[in-house]
Structures are given as structure tokens and as C-alpha cells.
Amino acid sequence: MTAKRVLITGGGRGIGRAAALRFAREGAHVVVAARTSGELDEVVAEIEAAGGKGLAAQMNVTDLGSVEAAVWRATEFTGGPIDVLVNNAGVFDVIPFEKMGHKAWSKMIDVNLTGAYYVTQESLNALEEGERPVIINVASGAAKRGFPGNTAYCASKYGLKGFGDALRLDLAEKGVRVVTVYPGGTDTTIFDDVEGDWDRASMNTVEEVAEVIFGAAAAGDEVTDLDVAPPA
Numbered sequence: 001m002t003a004k005r006v007l008i009t010g011g012g013r014g015i016g017r018a019a020a021l022r023f024a025r026e027g028a029h030v031v032v033a034a035r036t037s038g039e040l041d042e043v044v045a046e047i048e049a050a051g052g053k054g055l056a057a058q059m060n061v062t063d064l065g066s067v068e069a070a071v072w073r074a075t076e077f078t079g080g081p082i083d084v085l086v087n088n089a090g091v092f093d094v095i096p097f098e099k100m101g102h103k104a105w106s107k108m109i110d111v112n113l114t115g116a117y118y119v120t121q122e123s124l125n126a127l128e129e130g131e132r133p134v135i136i137n138v139a140s141g142a143a144k145r146g147f148p149g150n151t152a153y154c155a156s157k158y159g160l161k162g163f164g165d166a167l168r169l170d171l172a173e174k175g176v177r178v179v180t181v182y183p184g185g186t187d188t189t190i191f192d193d194v195e196g197d198w199d200r201a202s203m204n205t206v207e208e209v210a211e212v213i214f215g216a217a218a219a220g221d222e223v224t225d226l227d228v229a230p231p232a
């Protein structure tokens with residue numbers, strides 16, 4: 001079996017980093033993509049230490065030119081095909097609707113939803129060349145129910161679920177699977193600057209979410225949606 005060729009957006013920290021290391025433990029070739037190159041370089045060193053091969057590809061998922069350049073670098077690294085695309089880059093904020101300005105709204109939709117569209121569109125040819133290719137979209141429990149102060153976040157994540165449900169139908173004939181993962185609260189830096197009384201100790205660990213993402217890549221064709229609930 002050839003080593004899996006994996007592209008993970010938001011791979012510099014948090015869930016994306018943990019997923020990168022999970023694939024690396026199986027000897028995968030993993031491209032981590034995000035804006036902060038220092039974090040990507042650190043993850044690449046960890047990927048290599050875990051037994052994989054890594055590439056840092058700086059990418060802003062909201063900038064099509066940046067996505068094009070990074071996916072091109074990713075395919076140079078993998079030799080062309082991509083087997084696993086993890087659309088994980090995301091931002092989160094809690095803003096009551098009456099205070100929700102256009103800028104904050106657009107940022108959430110642009111990163112969490114349009115970003116996944118850009119990266120998927122640019123990666124499609126490489127995925128079609130992959131072995132049992134799969135697109136794994138990291139949504140959220142907020143893709144299934146509303147939370148106060150989350151109009152933009154919920155809209156982006158419900159949107160990502162809808163994107164995946166329709167994309168699955170469009171790509172079925174090409175043999176590209178689409179799986180949506182719905183993590184509950186997970187202890188990462190995403191909460192660092194967000195107001196709220198977050199009980200981070202009771203949340204999922206990034207390793208628990210990474211295991212589900214890893215499992216999604218190996219799952220049967222019937223698997224389309226996977227929850228990751230924090231322990232009760």
C-alpha cells in the first residue's frame with residue numbers, strides 16, 4: 001500500500017495539527033496549510049518525528065490565489081495525487097446578532113465556508129487521481145443546532161454541512177467520497193479570545209477529534225457523517 005497523501009487546512013495548531021500527526025504515525029505524506037508559517041514549520045518537524053513526511057504550505061483559504069499556489073505546492077510534494085483533503089481551517093466568535101457587523105459576518109462565512117469551496121475546487125483534479133479519495137469537512141455541533149451569539153458561525157457550519165451533502169452527490173460518479181465531521185467543544189486556541197465561560201477541561205481533546213478524522217478516511221462508502229461528542 002502506498003503512503004496516504006493528505007492535505008489539511010488549518011494544520012498549524014489545534015485539531016488540524018493533531019490530525020496531521022495522526023496520519024503521520026501511519027507514514028503518510030502530509031501537507032499542512034494555514035497562514036502562520038512558523039506554526040506550520042513546527043508541525044512539519046513533528047510529522048517527520050512521528051514517521052511521516054511533511055510539507056508546510058502557507059495558505060489563506062479566503063484568497064483564491066493563495067489557495068491555488070499552495071495546492072500546486074502540495075501536488076508537487078505528493079507527486080500529483082491527493083488521497084485525503086481535510087477542510088479544517090476555521091474561525092469562531094460569539095457575537096449577539098444586534099452587534100453582528102458585516103465584517104465579522106463575512107469573515108466567518110469566508111473562512112469557514114467559502115474557504116472550503118476554494119480549496120476543494122482547486123484540489124479536485126488531484127483528488128480524482130488519488131487512491132479511494134475522500135474530502136473530510138470539519139463542521140461542528142453548530143452545524144446541527146443553534147447557539148446564542150452564533151448566527152454567523154452556525155450559518156457557516158450548517159452551510160458546510162449542506163456543501164458536503166450536495167458535493168457528495170456531484171462527486172459520487174468520480175469516486176470521491178465526502179464525509180462531514182461534527183466535533184463538540186474541543187480544547188483549542190479557538191476559545192482564547194472569545195468571551196464566555198468555557199469549561200475547557202470538560203471538552204474533547206484534539207486527539208479524540210483527530211482519531212475520528214483519521215477513521216473517516218478509512219471508513220466504508222456508507223459513512224457520510226461522524227459526530228465527536230465531548231464526554232458526558
Ligand SMILES: NC(=O)c1ccc[n+]([C@@H]2O[C@H](COP(=O)([O-])OP(=O)(O)OC[C@H]3O[C@@H](n4cnc5c(N)ncnc54)[C@H](OP(=O)(O)O)[C@@H]3O)[C@@H](O)[C@H]2O)c1
Binds near residue numbers: 035141183
Ligand atoms: N475547538 C472546538 O471546540 C471546535 C468544535 C467544533 C468544530 N471546530 C472546528 O474545527 C476546526 C479547527 O478548529 P480548532 O479548534 O483547531 O481551532 P484553532 O486551534 O484556532 O486552529 C484553527 C486553524 O485554522 C487556521 N486558519 C484560520 N483562518 C485561516 C485562514 N484564513 N486561512 C487558512 N487557515 C486559517 C489557523 O491558522 P492561521 O491562523 O495561522 O491561519 C489554525 O491553524 C475549525 O473549523 C472549527 O470551526 C472546533
